Amino acid sequence: MMVAGQGEQQSRDRRARKWVLGIIGVAGVLAFLIGLGLIVQFDRDETEHAAARPTATATAPPSARPAAIAPPYDLQQADRQFTALVRTDDTDELIAVFREIAQNILARNYVDGGYFVNVDCAIGDDPAKEANRLGRGKIARGDRGAAETGLNPGQYTIDFNAGRTCREGAPTTTFDATRPLDRDYAVELCLSRIEEKYVADQRPVTLSDVDVISADGTWTVTAVARGTSKPGAPSMADVDVSCVSQSDPLRTELTKFNVR
Known part of the structure; x- marks a missing residue:
């Protein structure tokens, strides 16, 4: 048999336990929400940081030589055929000459088509004789140029002829038919x-x-x-x-x- 005092004490204990459990439950929910908020914030920050990072760019290695500057040259044009007369056989300088010509053709108001560039030696040049051709390049301007050159639109390339020299006083040949072969x-x-x-x-x-x-x-x-x-x-x-x-x-x- 339960006396009145014991019933009231048990009732107070039950209310205390419910209150504690309620606090624990609220605290758990708050902890969950706070944790979720931290996760969301972390993800958002990572996204913002990732978006702020610069994309990787290709850079030349420290040992790479700087691009050569185009030396003086004489440029002749006949329709879409160009001839550059140079006084050097340095391939870097020849590339610089051809690049300058190609970029001008692509940037200026030229008609679409394939353009071809002979790079000839000006030293000893004689229009009546075969040119000392150091290289020959081609440039694709537009789709027509691509079809005529086999390159992609806007692309240009040059091939060099091996064994050629363009220098003042360079020997012409080492062959001497009168010298005994030993x-x-x-x-x-x-x-x-x-x-x-x-x-x-x-x-x-x-x-x-x-x-x-x-x-x-x-x-x-x-x-x-x-x-x-x-x-x-x-x-x-x-x-x-x-x-x-x-x-x-x-x-x-x-x-x-x-x-x-």
Whole structure:
């Protein structure tokens, strides 16, 4: 049998427990909401920070050489054919000349189409003779230009002719038909053939591990060739080479040119 005092005490205890449980429940809800708010804020901040970050950009490595400046040149035009007369055989400078011409064609009010640029040596140039052509480029202006050049619209490219020189006082040839063919001359003739594979600023070419064999008036030269690198540029690759020279008449053939 429950007395009145005990009933009132139990009632007060139940109300106290409900009050404590209520506080705990509210606290839990608040903690949840606060946590959710922190999560939302964290996600939002990350999004804002990500949007504020600059995108990665390609930059030249510290060892890269600065782009060459176009040297003086004479430009002639006949319809969509251009000829640039230069007094250098430095490939970086030749590229700078061609780039300047190409960018002018693309930026100015030229009709769409394919444009072609001969880069010729002005030293010793004679209109009555074949030009000393250092390179030939092509430029695609618009869709028509792309169709005529095989490039994408707005694209331009140049190819160089190896073995060409454009320098004051440069020797024309190392061949001497009156000189007897011997070991040293066979190596010189082979080297001249090898250098025809390189543009001017990759010469002189050095030979190593040279071996010369003579049999029945035929001289065979084998060696490892390496072109000259510009300051700051990577070393050029070694090339396994072989030449065969014969006299009467004097002739030399490059029979092997394998890049390692």
